[in-house]
Amino acid sequence: MSILASVPGRSGRGAWWCVAFLSVALPACEAQPAASPESRRAPASEVEARAEANVEPNKVRAELVLSDAPQPGQVIWLGVRFQIQDEWHIYADALNDTGVPPKVEWTLPEGWTVGAWVWPGARRYTQPGEILDHVYEREVTLLAPLSVPAGAKPGSEAMLRAKLDWLVCKDICIPEEQVASKPVRIGTEPSDAERRAVQRALDALPRPTRLDAAGVGPVVEGESKVEMVWTKPQTVVIEVGGPVEKLEFVPDRPPAEGGVEFENLFERGISPRGRLELKVKSEAPIKGTLGIFRKGSPRPEYRSVSLAARESVEDKDSKPASKP
Amino acid sequence: MELKAKRLLGLLAAGAFALSIATGTASAQGQPVTTAPTKEAQPEKKAEPKDKTEKKAEKAEKKEEKKDAKDAPKVEPGVAAPDFTLKDTAGNEVTLSSLTGQGKIVVLEWFNPGCPFVVKHHELNKTFAELNKKYADKGVVFLAINSGAKGKQGFGQELNASKKKDWGIEYPVLLDETGKVGKLYNAKRTPEMFVIGKDGKVAYMGAIDDNDDSKTPGKVNYVAKALDEILAGKEVTTKQTRPYGCSVKY
Numbered sequence: 296m297s298i299l300a301s302v303p304g305r306s307g308r309g310a311w312w313c314v315a316f317l318s319v320a321l322p323a324c325e326a327q328p329a330a331s332p333e334s335r336r337a338p339a340s341e342v343e344a345r346a347e348a349n350v351e352p353n354k355v356r357a358e359l360v361l362s363d364a365p366q367p368g369q370v371i372w373l374g375v376r377f378q379i380q381d382e383w384h385i386y387a388d389a390l391n392d393t394g395v396p397p398k399v400e401w402t403l404p405e406g407w408t409v410g411a412w413v414w415p416g417a418r419r420y421t422q423p424g425e426i427l428d429h430v431y432e433r434e435v436t437l438l439a440p441l442s443v444p445a446g447a448k449p450g451s452e453a454m455l456r457a458k459l460d461w462l463v464c465k466d467i468c469i470p471e472e473q474v475a476s477k478p479v480r481i482g483t484e485p486s487d488a489e490r491r492a493v494q495r496a497l498d499a500l501p502r503p504t505r506l507d508a509a510g511v512g513p514v515v516e517g518e519s520k521v522e523m524v525w526t527k528p529q530t531v532v533i534e535v536g537g538p539v540e541k542l543e544f545v546p547d548r549p550p551a552e553g554g555v556e557f558e559n560l561f562e563r564g565i566s567p568r569g570r571l572e573l574k575v576k577s578e579a580p581i582k583g584t585l586g587i588f589r590k591g592s593p594r595p596e597y598r599s600v601s602l603a604a605r606e607s608v609e610d611k612d613s614k615p616a617s618k619p
Numbered sequence: 620m621e622l623k624a625k626r627l628l629g630l631l632a633a634g635a636f637a638l639s640i641a642t643g644t645a646s647a648q649g650q651p652v653t654t655a656p657t658k659e660a661q662p663e664k665k666a667e668p669k670d671k672t673e674k675k676a677e678k679a680e681k682k683e684e685k686k687d688a689k690d691a692p693k694v695e696p697g698v699a700a701p702d703f704t705l706k707d708t709a710g711n712e713v714t715l716s717s718l719t720g721q722g723k724i725v726v727l728e729w730f731n732p733g734c735p736f737v738v739k740h741h742e743l744n745k746t747f748a749e750l751n752k753k754y755a756d757k758g759v760v761f762l763a764i765n766s767g768a769k770g771k772q773g774f775g776q777e778l779n780a781s782k783k784k785d786w787g788i789e790y791p792v793l794l795d796e797t798g799k800v801g802k803l804y805n806a807k808r809t810p811e812m813f814v815i816g817k818d819g820k821v822a823y824m825g826a827i828d829d830n831d832d833s834k835t836p837g838k839v840n841y842v843a844k845a846l847d848e849i850l851a852g853k854e855v856t857t858k859q860t861r862p863y864g865c866s867v868k869y
Contacts (some may be wrong), residue, residue: 392807392808392866393807393808393863393864393865393866394865394866395831395832395833395863398832422866422869423768423798423869424798424801424802424806424807424866424867424869425805425807426807426866426867426869428866460833462735462833464865464866466771466772466868467733467734467772467865468734468735468865469735470735470833470834549861554861
């Protein structure tokens with residue numbers, strides 16, 4: 296529990312998800328009580344919509360997975376593994392023109408708590424009309440830290456339950472929902488399949504990149520050198536060291552108020568080289584994820600980057616001033 | 620603390636990964652977006668000598684700017700709404716400027732009967748029917764526009780005419796099969812809303828409301844808010860929000 300309390304949350308994103316507790320129901324969650332199986336039947340219109348599109352079964356199947364054996368007082372990863380039918384996609388928690396990311400409401404036994412999801416790097420998905428989204432295809436596992444109560448008895452069982460809904464699209468979109476439940480036993484190891492799903496998600500999580508005052512990221516073995524600077528008003532340049540096959544920038548989902556407006560991210564957010572020049576309509580802070588694709592690498596390297604607001608003009612056009 | 624927990628803690632702390640206990644369900648997508656003034660790029664001081672790659676990049680940039688310049692001006696709050704003429708499902712022509720010319724306030728709604736978010740506001744909830752009912756006799760004209768292409772979801776005069784009837788849409792559903800008008804407005808989602816004042820300028824653009832859920836309507840209807848303010852002779856306070864919905868099927 297102390298671990299949970301001490302880790303800073305990403306409030307902007309975390310607050311978006313309604314995480315429900317059995318013991319401490321949050322006021323905002325009360326408006327959406329956990330549905331009983333009877334009340335979970337889709338409204339007539341949705342059934343009709345599905346019949347019309349001839350898509351009775353869900354396109355996405357969700358299951359709960361664990362990273363480790365739950366032990367009293369420990370924090371482990373609880374994942375929702377989404378398996379998505381070929382050609383369909385679900386949405387990442389990023390700046391998207393369309394769609395909405397999946398949502399979850401947890402129901403956990405007393406004393407168990409779960410945090411907000413962390414989001415693996417996503418794929419660019421474009422459509423005619425310069426429509427740009429960031430999506431997951433085939434499979435994605437969204438992880439959340441699960442805190443096991445200190446008083447949990449070894450060998451005892453607990454039921455974890457997630458009420459999930461998501462929008463799944465290809466040329467058309469379908470809202471789907473599902474309840475995923477998982478009985479877990481204190482001290483019992485998860486299956487290899489669960490571990491593998493968790494590992495794939497961990498491998499695809501953006502690695503945090505702390506830029507120094509000059510906009511240069513630290514040199515870490517096995518990671519690319521990243522630079523991100525304001526080069527002039529409303530212009531940000533991102534450079535990545537070494538030969539790059541493709542570089543993408545995916546802005547975070549904007550906060551409730553404010554947020555940076557990107558100009559033509561459809562074209563500017565992707566490059567066949569290690570350099571991107573972003574145009575923005577403000578000097579506000581910029582946060583997002585870089586996808587670095589290299590020849591021969593099995594998967595892209597994802598790096599989360601965050602650039603402070605551009606301070607007032609004048610003498611800052613060529614170089615960012617160093618801070619004490 | 621055991622090893623696993625430590626490892627996890629390391630991961631968590633290193634990434635500052637989300638661990639905030641969620642405190643609400645407010646949607647980020649339907650929230651107001653502050654509209655930064657679109658000032659011209661400020662004159663740039665001469666920087667240090669440029670290398671080849673930078674020059675190349677500059678060239679590419681110029682080319683792009685040229686291309687952009689050819690395009691129509693960007694639709695945003697305060698600019699004149701581009702005029703158009705489209706046929707509705709009954710074959711009648713509707714011209715924007717002839718409506719604004721009569722002093723009407725015009726609300727454009729990008730439409731696709733197959734989109735769940737359109738279904739949300741036309742079928743699961745009567746958001747649009749109620750809006751139209753409330754404002755029709757106050758000089759407000761609603762127009763739905765379907766910019767879907769042939770062969771794509773929601774296309775076709777017959778389908779749109781029958782959905783108009785089924786859903787009790789008492790205003791024209793315009794067919795923009797080439798997507799020309801949609802692209803003129805840079806409309807990307809259904810529903811995506813534009814409120815055009817009597818002066819023919821865009822007074823509001825963005826989401827219909829502040830809840831991007833596929834079933835539950837929001838607490839704030841931005842279109843109603845903008846219309847109320849216009850009708851009261853006030854300045855529209857929320858001029859632009861981030862729309863949510865399906866993609867327009869161009």
